[in-house]
Amino acid sequence: xxxxxSVCVAxxxxxxxxxFTARYGRRGQKPEDKVKPSKEEQKAINNRQAEKKLRRIxxxxxxxxxxxxxxxxxxxxxxxxxxxxxxKDDIAKFLRALRxxxxxxxxxLKYIHVAETGxxxxxxxxxxxxxxxxxxxxxxxxAWNHGRIHVNxxxxxxxYAKLASYLIKFSCRAQGxxxxxxxxxxxxxxxxxxxxxxVRIITRRDWFRSKGVKVPAKYAKQYVIDKSSxxxxxxxxxxxxxxxxxxxxxxxx
Numbered sequence: 573x574x575x576x577x578s579v580c581v582a583x584x585x586x587x588x589x590x591x592f593t594a595r596y597g598r599r600g601q602k603p604e605d606k607v608k609p610s611k612e613e614q615k616a617i618n619n620r621q622a623e624k625k626l627r628r629i630x631x632x633x634x635x636x637x638x639x640x641x642x643x644x645x646x647x648x649x650x651x652x653x654x655x656x657x658x659x660k661d662d663i664a665k666f667l668r669a670l671r672x673x674x675x676x677x678x679x680x681l682k683y684i685h686v687a688e689t690g691x692x693x694x695x696x697x698x699x700x701x702x703x704x705x706x707x708x709x710x711x712x713x714x715a716w717n718h719g720r721i722h723v724n725x726x727x728x729x730x731x732y733a734k735l736a737s738y739l740i741k742f743s744c745r746a747q748g749x750x751x752x753x754x755x756x757x758x759x760x761x762x763x764x765x766x767x768x769x770x771v772r773i774i775t776r777r778d779w780f781r782s783k784g785v786k787v788p789a790k791y792a793k794q795y796v797i798d799k800s801s802x803x804x805x806x807x808x809x810x811x812x813x814x815x816x817x818x819x820x821x822x823x824x825x
Contacts, residue, residue, distance in 0.1 A: 575591060582628040582631040583631040585821065585822050586821040587820050588819055588820070590818070593773075609810070626684070626757070630684065632767045633765050635726065636727060636729075638702050641712075643698075645719045647719075666697075670715060673707050674704055677705075677706030678706065684739075684761075686757070687743075700739075731820065733801065740757065785817065797819055798819070802818075
């Protein structure tokens with residue numbers, strides 16, 4: 573039975589995904605055998621795919637010491653909340669100021685942006701940016717004249733799956749609503765690496781057993797498996813109703 577192994581290198585992580593592919597056919601398989609996801613299942617699949625893409629982009633482009641910024645708005649009692657149009661203008665001006673700072677410091681700004689509208693109407697901007705040794709944090713704060721900036725340095729693992737999940741949660745909440753600042757789930761600079769997986773055909777079904785999840789010999793000295801990333805399942809609508817396995821290897825610190 574033909575299966576696909578997809579291996580994606582993104583920064584200090586390697587994501588492995590194995591699943592059945594109907595592309596190469598299977599004896600006795602009929603087109604109607606494939607599981608069609610419900611509307612809610614398809615929505616969940618789309619969210620997981622978006623999270624996977626964002627996770628890989630963050631892992632490939634950002635590193636320990638870079639920043640996850642949360643830009644908040646100071647609002648006096650009774651003031652109306654910022655409209656989406658105003659928020660677009662606010663973040664555009666802030667990013668222009670950052671680009672100039674980085675250029676003057678001899679660096680190039682890299683960023684990912686997600687807007688958040690909280691359950692009680694609070695507005696925030698989330699940014700993941702690379703740092704520059706020539707730019708004091710105070711200068712970044714002064715470029716945002718609407719409120720406070722919360723600075724969260726990225727940890728030294730190089731695996732930012734939780735951050736990607738956190739950001740996607742906010743982008744999914746705004747999708748298709750008047751609060752969405754853009755049609756896509758996030759915006760980003762054009763200078764980011766977009767990792768592409770290497771794909772090959774495999775046939776060993778024993779690789780799909782959870783006890784068989786292990787670091788390949790060629791990576792054993794450098795990588796460990798993130799146990800929280802291991803997923804093994806069957807009859808998943810995301811994979812046409814067939815079995816799958818996926819896990820992430822992380823470079824040793």
